[in-house]
Amino acid sequence: MTAGILPPIENETFSSWVYRCSVASPEISLRLRSPSVKSWSGRFIDEWIYEDPDFDVDSEFLRFAAEDLSLSSDLIEEMVRRENRTVLTWPARRIYCRECLRGDVSRGHLPAWRKEWCYVDSVFCTVHGLQFSCLKHEHDIEKGWVAFSDSALQKGCFSRDFETWVTDPVRAEKHKLLQQIHSWRERRYSEIEIDFDILLNCFELVFSLFLQAPTTEHSGGLGWHISHWGSGRPNLGRYRHSYGRSLSTGVMEAGINERVCALILAGRAFGIISPADIEVLSSSARSFYYPFSYSKEALGHCCSNYNNSDEYLYLMSQFERFPIASMGLLAEFISGVQRKQHNTIAHSAWLRGR
Numbered sequence: 001m002t003a004g005i006l007p008p009i010e011n012e013t014f015s016s017w018v019y020r021c022s023v024a025s026p027e028i029s030l031r032l033r034s035p036s037v038k039s040w041s042g043r044f045i046d047e048w049i050y051e052d053p054d055f056d057v058d059s060e061f062l063r064f065a066a067e068d069l070s071l072s073s074d075l076i077e078e079m080v081r082r083e084n085r086t087v088l089t090w091p092a093r094r095i096y097c098r099e100c101l102r103g104d105v106s107r108g109h110l111p112a113w114r115k116e117w118c119y120v121d122s123v124f125c126t127v128h129g130l131q132f133s134c135l136k137h138e139h140d141i142e143k144g145w146v147a148f149s150d151s152a153l154q155k156g157c158f159s160r161d162f163e164t165w166v167t168d169p170v171r172a173e174k175h176k177l178l179q180q181i182h183s184w185r186e187r188r189y190s191e192i193e194i195d196f197d198i199l200l201n202c203f204e205l206v207f208s209l210f211l212q213a214p215t216t217e218h219s220g221g222l223g224w225h226i227s228h229w230g231s232g233r234p235n236l237g238r239y240r241h242s243y244g245r246s247l248s249t250g251v252m253e254a255g256i257n258e259r260v261c262a263l264i265l266a267g268r269a270f271g272i273i274s275p276a277d278i279e280v281l282s283s284s285a286r287s288f289y290y291p292f293s294y295s296k297e298a299l300g301h302c303c304s305n306y307n308n309s310d311e312y313l314y315l316m317s318q319f320e321r322f323p324i325a326s327m328g329l330l331a332e333f334i335s336g337v338q339r340k341q342h343n344t345i346a347h348s349a350w351l352r353g354r
């Protein structure tokens with residue numbers, strides 16, 4: 001291994017570590033020749049696909065850095081190790097804990113990006129008991145430093161609803177519920193005789209339904225209906241998305257407030273959070289966000305958001321990937337999903353009859 005390399009901070013991403021090493025050592029910086037993450041154009045205008053410099057050992061970034069710095073395979077293996085959860089794409093890795101970054105700087109390190117911030121359903125720092133923050137724009141491997149300086153310059157609240165969202169009692173209740181979901185996820189296997197990893201995958205599917213991208217074809221998941229504090233509904237309608245693609249796009253492009261809402265709603269759908277648990281949050285947030293008080297069945301009805309029978313069948317095929325045992329937890333929610341299908345078929349029949 002090359003001299004002058006810094007030890008990685010616990011749980012640090014590979015790209016963050018390479019950035020910190022290149023800033024700390026002129027020799028390493030010279031060897032790496034301004035490393036950056038590779039991208040190429042996608043199928044749509046202005047669409048860019050990025051390699052994964054943090055978890056993909058075949059990415060150019062990782063291969064070149066490993067070769068230039070003579071890194072051992074053990075070290076690489078340790079750095080790319082991750083949990084069995086979906087990771088955000090590179091440009092979507094904008095979510096961070098400002099207190100973790102401040103802690104790095106106070107200990108004399110450059111701010112380090114953490115692996116825990118790279119998962120689609122990461123919204124809450126359990127070390128600091130704090131909802132994550134979100135960079136407005138994508139950045140290259142220096143994003144830890146950008147996030148640190150952004151959070152140091154953070155501006156105050158800009159609307160009454162937003163102020164309610166980030167102050168007590170809503171703030172404290174949100175954190176309590178997010179901690180509850182985190183504790184549930186920390187259990188490796190449940191008592192209900194199904195593989196907990198499968199249950200977590202099913203949870204991710206429901207979470208992605210609440211974050212379905214608002215497009216020209218779909219109005220978007222319930223999570224998107226918050227956080228545009230008085231500025232109207234969001235619209236990612238740059239392309240004509242299929243139903244499946246609207247789910248995978250929304251979960252990548254959502255900001256932190258949409259994610260928090262979607263996670264809490266998914267916790268309700270699975271019964272991790274009871275109506276009593278959520279009562280304070282739902283009554284405090286009711287003036288600007290009703291869905292916290294919805295029943296499981298109403299959540300299923302409102303979040304499925306399909307336009308025709310093909311999209312309905314696609315959605316049900318996604319649920320059918322999971323064993324009946326996990327579906328039992330979701331029975332009320334699924335019945336809400338199916339209730340919308342009855343309305344959709346009735347509406348289609350009515351249209352055909354005109």
Ligand SMILES: [Zn+2]
Pocket residue numbers: 097098099100101125126127128
């Ligand atoms: Zn933290």
